[in-house]
Each structure stands twice: as structure tokens, then as C-alpha cells.
Amino acid sequence: MLKILFSPAESKKTGGNESKNELLGSNSAREEILNEYNKIVNSADAEAIKELFGFKKFSDCEPYICDIFNSGLMSAIERYDGVAYEYLDFDSLKSEAKELAKSNTIIFSNLYGPLLGGDTIANYKVKQGNNIGSFVPDKFYKDRFSYQLDLYLANCEILDLRAGYYDKFYEVKKPYTTLKFLKGGKTVSHWAKAYRGLVLRAVAQNGINSREEFMALEIDGLSVEEIKVIKNKTEIVYNITHL
Template sequence: MWILFSPSEKKRTSHSQEIQSKKGFYKDFLTPNLKEVLDSYHAFLTSASDEELKRLLGVKKLNIDEIALLQNIFKTPLLKAILRYDGVAFRALDYENLPLNSQEYIDRQVLIFSNLFGLLRANCCIPYYDVKQGIGFLEFESKKFYASYKEKYFQFLDKEKEILDLRAGFYQQCLPIPPKFLVYEPIFIKNQKKVSHYAKYYRGILLKECANKNVKTLSELENLLIEGLKILDIKRDITTSKVFIYYEVTP
């Protein structure tokens, strides 16, 4: 069972587990020809105006230290992707404090959808980078990028036939999963209303429990007991062949 996960806007600029960069660090990633993308990214970062940089990064004020890291993307230290991201879902997951076998599960089963690197294994080591969701640079656009490599990604995904989709909508649009896969997507309900923005927190909790209980199939997921989350219903959408698993957020 693959578990698909979104990245976060916020990323750690440094970490105790960082390792020294190496030439061609991206060569074992799932996406080929990344050097072309990274060369283009580097060229933009070193030539763009302040306003262009603010748009790319989605900020109102530039941080000089972070810009320096971005402009040296080929030389800055590397860190596991699962640790580089620092958003709500990743803090809920709390990877660093999980047992070793749970960390190994995540390294093996989780795939993260990067705005720059494409499909990443959780244990791929990446430098600090930043690209605001949906914002491109020069000829690069995330959705077009994923579309150009979709067949390669599907070939890799085909190693497993079941997928737990914990992605946000933007990344689902980047790579829609074909009906040949059995896909489960969680929907979180609180006070009889669908949780929207804070759903990323519960996705992190769900991933954490899957890792701790070594969930290998979607049928096992249906029987997984999670504190604070109660399964209300499981429904198949006949138009998409996707299965929605509804969780009630409980006190």
C-alpha cells in the first residue's frame, strides 16, 4: 500500500540530521532530468527581482539568509524530505519521535508530492528549497511537470495496487490516480461538518497510526482504531472508483 502525502509550505532551513551535499544528489530520485529543472530554478533565483522572488516564495518580505540557501541549492546540506517539511501534518506525524520500525515504514511506504522535485520518497534527501504552491518560474509549472512524467510515476506506483491518498486537492490535480488502483481517501467530519483547513492535521495523525500499527492493506485500515477518530462510513464513488472513508473527529 502506497501512502501519498502533500508537502508543506514551511520547511526547516536547518536540522541536526542534515548531511553534506553531494554532486548529483537528485540522480536516484523518481523524477528524471531534474538537473534541468534545478538549473532553471537556480538561474531564476540568481537573476530575479525582489518582487519576482516574493511572488515565487509567496512572501511579503524576503529573508536574506533563506535566499542565500536557495541560491546555493547545489551545495547546501541535505535532509530527508519527511524531516525537511515542517507544516501542520508533519508536526502531527512527529516522525523524529516515532519508533524506528514506524520510521522505516514511512520511509518505505510514503511518497511526497514536491512542487520542485516531483514525486519524492519520504527518505529522499533534499536541500532547503521553496516554491509556493501553484507558482511557476521561467518555463516551469508544477502541474505541467507532473503531467510530463505521469507514465513514469504510474509505472512506479504499479508496484502496489492500493493507495491511501492523503494529498490536498492541488496535488490530486497534479497527478490524478487512474481507476486501476484501489484508492481510499479520508474525509474528516467535526460537528457534522467537513473539516477543511485543519484536515492536514488529521492526515498526519492517520499516517502516524498507520505507521505505528504497520498497516499494509486498505482492509486493515478499515479496522484500525485511532484515538480521536471514529469511522462513520465507507462509500465508493462510482464515477471515480475512489473509496471515501469518513471519520468523525471525537473529543
């Protein structure tokens, strides 16, 4: 089985009416950081809230001020709304592709830590790189969840589509595949987000379940430039032919 490691997004869709489910690797450790987040958000301390959310104006914070344990829920892969998710275009996928994306994508949230795409979460705001009270999210989740992820991924192949920052949440210790995107011979940054979304979409649409199947997959707008193997990492370098 192929599992895809993926990044979250700063922007998110509001609302949600899904039922609560058990989260990937769910345990009391996650409750610690969620409780701390909830305490800050509902503290009436405007400066602490603005700092956590990364906003200068308190009015921008107001949509996110709620009790996270009694808020509308939505699957993580539908909640996030950044560039990668725009190009994934989850809503337009067929039902089988949606289920594959929900079951096989692991998203590394700044608040919730590792989540399956189908895990349901509340609307929240944590600026990337910010602490949550005394908690440093990337260190916290790496310390508390790495062993569980090692076990969960033990019999899986891994396609790592995370942005570099989210490597801090979990270090892959077994052979895995990652991607690099070039345009005119130069590494792209912003459009890399778009192509990560397009790659995830292609994986879901084509029912890709193994590294072998992925290697044989032709993705519109991309051509393979080279394949590098460095220790346990196989890096596929793509040229962007068009967007």
C-alpha cells in the same frame, strides 16, 4: 504494499547533512525545473525572487537564497514542517516506523515533484500555485512523471492523503482509498491537515502494509461515519471525536 500519497508543507526545517540519493522517478526532466529554480534564486533579481517565494520583503527571502545543488540535504519527510508534519511527529517514531514512512510515503513537492519520504532534498521555497520561470509545476510533473508513477504503483494499494491541490500533480487511475473528516457534521479544512498527519503516524506505528490492514485500524480521535465507493475511489468518512 500500501503506498501513501501526501502533501508537502510551506514551512520547512533548515540545515541538513544527509548524503545525496537518487530521487523517485529521477530523470533529466526534474533537472530542467531545478536548474530554472536555481537560476532565479541566484539571479540577484529581487522582484523575481520575491514573486517565486511569495514574500513581500526581500529580507524574508534571504534564508532561501543558495545554490540548491550545493546545499545541506535532509529527507523530505523530515524537511517539511507544517501542521500535518507536526502531528506526524516523525522524530518520535521508532526506527521501524520511520523506515516504513520513508519508504512508503510519496510526497508531491512544488519544486521536486513526487518524492519518497526518505528522498533527500535541499531547503527551498516555492509558494503553492506559483510558476518557476516558464514551468507550471503541477502540469510539468503530471505530464513528465505520471507514466513512471503508474508503473511504480502498479502492484501497490494506495491511500491518498493529499490536500485537493496536489491532485493536479498526479491522477490515480486504479482503485484507491481516500479520507474525509467531519466535525459536528461539517467538513473540516485546517484540522484535516492534522488528521492526515495523525493517520500517517498510525499507519507507520502499526506497520500497516495493506488496505485491508488499514480498514481494520482504529485511530484515536476518529470514528467511521460511512464508506462511499465512487468509481475507483473508496472514501472513508470519519467523525472527529477529539483532537
